[in-house]
Amino acid sequence: MSEDKIEQEGPEEPSPLRLIGTLAVAGLASGIIIIAIYLATFETIKENKARELRESVFRVLPNVTKMQKLLLKEGKLVVSYEEEKGEEPIYAGYDDGGKFMGYAIPSDGPGFADTISVLYGYRPADRKVIGMWILASRETPGLGDKIYKDAKFVANFDDLAIEPPIVATKKGKSKPNEIDAITGATISSVAVVKIINKGNDYWVSKLPEPGNEPAYVEPVAPASPEAVDTQAP
Amino acid sequence: MAKEQHAYEEFMKGLWRENPVFVQVLGLCPLLAVTNSAINGLAMGLASFFVLLGSSILVSLLKNYIPKQVRISCFIIIIATFVTVVDYSLAAAMPVIHKELGAFIPLIVCNCLILGRMEAFASRNTLRMSIADAFGMGAGFLFALVALGGAREILGVGEFFGISLFGPNFDPWVIMILPPGGFITLGVMLLYFNWVEEKKNKLDARLAAEDGVN
Numbered sequence: 001m002s003e004d005k006i007e008q009e010g011p012e013e014p015s016p017l018r019l020i021g022t023l024a025v026a027g028l029a030s031g032i033i034i035i036a037i038y039l040a041t042f043e044t045i046k047e048n049k050a051r052e053l054r055e056s057v058f059r060v061l062p063n064v065t066k067m068q069k070l071l072l073k074e075g076k077l078v079v080s081y082e083e084e085k086g087e088e089p090i091y092a093g094y095d096d097g098g099k100f101m102g103y104a105i106p107s108d109g110p111g112f113a114d115t116i117s118v119l120y121g122y123r124p125a126d127r128k129v130i131g132m133w134i135l136a137s138r139e140t141p142g143l144g145d146k147i148y149k150d151a152k153f154v155a156n157f158d159d160l161a162i163e164p165p166i167v168a169t170k171k172g173k174s175k176p177n178e179i180d181a182i183t184g185a186t187i188s189s190v191a192v193v194k195i196i197n198k199g200n201d202y203w204v205s206k207l208p209e210p211g212n213e214p215a216y217v218e219p220v221a222p223a224s225p226e227a228v229d230t231q232a233p
Numbered sequence: 234m235a236k237e238q239h240a241y242e243e244f245m246k247g248l249w250r251e252n253p254v255f256v257q258v259l260g261l262c263p264l265l266a267v268t269n270s271a272i273n274g275l276a277m278g279l280a281s282f283f284v285l286l287g288s289s290i291l292v293s294l295l296k297n298y299i300p301k302q303v304r305i306s307c308f309i310i311i312i313a314t315f316v317t318v319v320d321y322s323l324a325a326a327m328p329v330i331h332k333e334l335g336a337f338i339p340l341i342v343c344n345c346l347i348l349g350r351m352e353a354f355a356s357r358n359t360l361r362m363s364i365a366d367a368f369g370m371g372a373g374f375l376f377a378l379v380a381l382g383g384a385r386e387i388l389g390v391g392e393f394f395g396i397s398l399f400g401p402n403f404d405p406w407v408i409m410i411l412p413p414g415g416f417i418t419l420g421v422m423l424l425y426f427n428w429v430e431e432k433k434n435k436l437d438a439r440l441a442a443e444d445g446v447n
Contacts, residue, residue, distance in 0.1 A: 014300040022300055026307050030314040037318045041325035048328040141269060142389065142407035 057091045057104040060121035060131030064093030064101045066216055072206060079217050090203065092214060093121070100213040102130060107199030111191040114138040116147070118195045120157060122203075124210045129166070129196060132157035144188035153182050153189070162200050168193045240365035247369025253346045254377035254419075255426040260346035263337050264378060265415040271394050274382025276330045278375030280323065280338060284315040285347050285374075289367035292355040299356075308351040309342070316341045346374060377422075384418050385409045 057067045069089045071080045080089070091104040102123040108115050116139070121131035134148040146153055156179035160166060168181040168190045181189035208214075253259045263281070268274045288311050292299075299307045320338045323331045331338070341347065350370055355363040386392055389409030391399045408414050 014302070019300055019303050022298070023303055023306055023310075026310045030310050033314050034317045037321045041321040044325035045321070045328075048325065052328065141410045142405065 053091075056119050056133050056135060057093060059133045060104050060119055061093035061102045062121075062130065063095050065096050066094045066098070067091050067104070068094075068214075068216060068219075070103075070214060075206070077206075077208060077214055079214055081219065092216075094216040098216040100216075103203075103207065105199045105203055106135065107195050107202075109191060109195040109198055111137055112139055112144045112185075112187045116188075116191055116195060118192060118199070120196050120199065122162075122200070124204075124207055124213075127162055127204075129157050129160040129162055132192070132196070134192075139185070139188050143182075144185045146182045146185050147188045147192050150182060153180070156180060157196075162197075162204070165197045165200070166193045240361060243362055243365035244369040244372070247366060247371070247373045248376065249373070252373040252377060252426070253370050254374060255422060256430075257346075258423070259349060260344045260374060261419070263340060263344060264381065265412070265419065267334055267337050268378055268382035268385055268415060268418075269389070269410040270386045270392075271379055271383040272330070273333055274378035274380075275375070276323075276327070277334060277337065278371075278378040280319045280334075281341055281344060281347070281378075282371035282375055283319055284312060284341055285350060285371045286364070286367040287315045288312045288347060288351060289355040289363045290360065292351045293358065293360045293363035296356045304356060305348075305352070308348060308356075312347055312351070313342045346370065380422065381415070381418055384422075385414050389414060 054067060058064055061067075068091070069080050070077045070092050071084070071087055071089055077090075080087075090106070093101045093104060095101055102121050104119055104121050106117065106119050108117040110116070114137070116137040117135040119133045119135050120129055122128070123130050132154060137145070137147065139145045139147060148154065156173070160179065161176035164177055167175075167178050168186070169178050170181050170183075170186065173180050179189070179193065247253065251257060254261070254264055260281075263277055267277045288308070291311050292308060295307075316339060319341070320331075323334075323338060350366060354366045358366070383393055386394075387398060388406050389411075391397060391403040391405045406414075409418065
């Protein structure tokens with residue numbers, strides 16, 4: 001920093017305080033804007049996530065129109081509305097009349113590329129998987145992604161016995177516990193099967209006897225305008 | 234200096250003559266990562282466009298108040314704020330697209346194209362010129378993303394914006410929507426731009442030579 005350079009540039013060297021001040025103001029303004037946009041979009045994003053989950057549950061459980069979250073507490077499945085850290089929920093689906101139709105069980109495991117998250121429908125009455133939906137995956141486009149893009153593969157899981165454990169076969173399914181693996185995506189197909197078997201291993205023994213499922217409890221109108229008003233400061 | 238330039242010239246410069254992708258070869262990370270379909274390219278292009286335009290306006294307005302010693306930090310704070318706004322807005326308004334683009338929306342912060350325009354243009358020019366420049370560069374980047382995404386989607390899936398083009402008998406070139414397809418498509422497009430440039434230079438040289446003769 002020679003003297004003539006400062007002369008050329010006009011304004012003198014700003015004080016450290018000015019530098020700190022500028023950055024502080026920039027950081028403060030940025031923080032306020034980020035908090036504002038976070039608060040403005042929070043409800044919508046939460047609703048989007050809830051809607052996505054509801055749609056996935058309805059997709060794997062046919063004829064289901066209502067659902068509730070269940071958590072395993074002290075060996076018993078209890079209805080829960082709260083978000084809990086580290087929770088491992090499953091979802092119970094009911095028809096219009098509130099009759100229990102099946103469980104939607106999330107499970108995940110390694111795929112060909114990265115973890116695959118699966119949600120599948122399970123009907124305890126006849127011990128069958130009745131639907132499968134991929135929640136998240138990074139499988140190869142055009143090959144591995146057929147595990148959710150190929151309707152024929154997904155339909156494999158519409159009526160599938162879980163005992164003995166599900167098997168993916170390439171020779172054409174012949175038994176009630178077999179599915180047809182996708183040609184060119186065997187690893188991804190087998191991964192989905194393994195993930196569902198893993199979910200069954202964990203959950204099936206913990207589920208109550210068929211007929212003793214938790215009944216549907218009408219939520220206490222959290223979305224009604226009054227309820228929202230009372231929460232406002 | 235800025236007043237002599239025409240705003241339209243600045244716009245066209247970004248869109249074509251100095252296209253950020255095809256000529257300056259900037260911002261390739263998001264370009265290669267998200268362009269496996271035209272709609273993803275469009276969404277990424279619009280998000281970057283908005284960030285570039287907003288940051289350019291703010292940097293151009295504040296250029297006299299930002300000491301040059303901390304200018305890069307200030308630019309990054311401004312850009313990051315706009316990116317966060319885009320990230321949350323997209324998550325709220327278009328959750329499906331937001332999920333597809335994933336981590337690449339927050340990564341717009343480190344798109345060298347945007348910081349580059351702040352440093353090279355918006356912090357040295359008038360508001361009007363900065364807006365023209367941002368429009369041009371943003372549109373140029375958007376054009377490149379949609380062109381690349383469109384070409385890869387057409388060849389790799391046989392669709393354009395999700396509309397089937399060739400009927401059920403088309404056997405898609407899966408490679409095109411895989412990472413190598415991105416490099417191949419980009420390579421072909423860069424080849425074309427360089428070829429056009431070379432032809433133009435040759436023409437200019439010939440015209441100059443003829444002028445010399447006459």
